[in-house]
Amino acid sequence: MKPTTRGTLAAVMTGVAAVVGAAAATPAVAAETVPIPVPLNGVEQALGLKAPRIAGELPVPLPGGLEGPRYVEGRMIPDRAVPQVPLSGGLPGADVRAPLPHVLGDGFDHLGLAAPAADLRTLTPGLSLDSPLGAPNPDHLGLPGLKRPQAAVLAPLLKTVPGANLEMGSGA
Template sequence: MKSPTRGSLAALLACAAVTAGAGSAVAGERVPVSVPMEGVEHALGIPAPRVGAQLPVPVPGAVDGPRYVEGRLLPAGLVPVVPFSVPLPGVAAQSLVPHVVGGGAERASAVVGGPDAVVGTPGVSFDAPVSGPRPDSFGLPRAALPVAGLRTPPLQTAPAAWLHLT
C-alpha cells in the first residue's frame, strides 16, 4: 500500500474514531478525563492523589430567530441569540492525609461542579439608513438614522463545591 493511501486511510479512521467519541460524549454531555499521576507516585515513593475531570460538551438550544417589525426594512434580531446548555466542568481529587499525632491516614476528597450553565451567543439587530417606501413621496424612501443594537448573551449558573474527609 502506498504512503498517500495509508495516510488517507489513517485520516479516515481517525475521523471515524473522533465521530464515534463525539457521539458518545454528546449522549453523556461530559467527557471524562483522568490525570495520570503514576509517575509522581513512582518518583517520590508516596501515594499520589487521584485527580479526574469532566470536560463539558455544549448542547445548542432553540434559536429565537429574526422577526418582522412594522416600519423597519430589516427584521429585528437579524443575528439571533443562540442559547447553549453547558454542564460545568467537574473536577474530583482524592488524597491521603496522614495523622499529625499517631499513625494512619485519612482520605480527603474534593469535588467541584454544579448544575448546567445556560449561556448564549450575543445577538445583533440592524436597521437600514433609509426608511421604507413612503406614500407621500411617491413610494421613495427617505434618509433615516441607522440603527444597530447588540443583545447581551445570557449566563445563568450556580457553581458548587464539596469537601469530604473520611
C-alpha cells in the first residue's frame, strides 16, 4: 500500500472515530449540571483510613429569551427601555458521605449529606423611562405638551427551592 493511500485511510478512520465519539458523548451545553468528583483515593491509601466521598454538581447558567422594549401610544420612549434579562441555571449541589468508625468493635457507619442542584430562575433589574414631552397637541400648533418625567426601576427576581437530605446509617 502506498504512503499516500495509508495517509488517506488514516485520515478517514480518524474522522469516522471523531464523528462516532461526538455522537456518543453528550455535549456540556446540553447538560443542566456538570459533575465535579473530588478524588480522595490517594489520601485513603497514604493514611490507611477510610476517606469521605465528596462530589459536587455545578449548574450551567443559560440565558433566556429577551423581552425587548414595548412601544406604547402616547410615549416618546418605549416602555422597558432597559429590558430585564432572564437567566436560568441552578444552585450548586453537593453529595458528601463520610465513614464513622464504631467506637467498640469493627465496622463503619456513615454520615451523609445530599444537597442536589436546585433550579434557579432570575431576572436582572430593568429600567422604564418616559420623557417630559408628551404627544403632539393640535391645540398648541402641533407642539408637544409638557408632563412630569417618569422613571421606574423594575425589580430583580429570584426564584428557587433548595433542598437537602442529612442521613446517618449503617454501612460505609
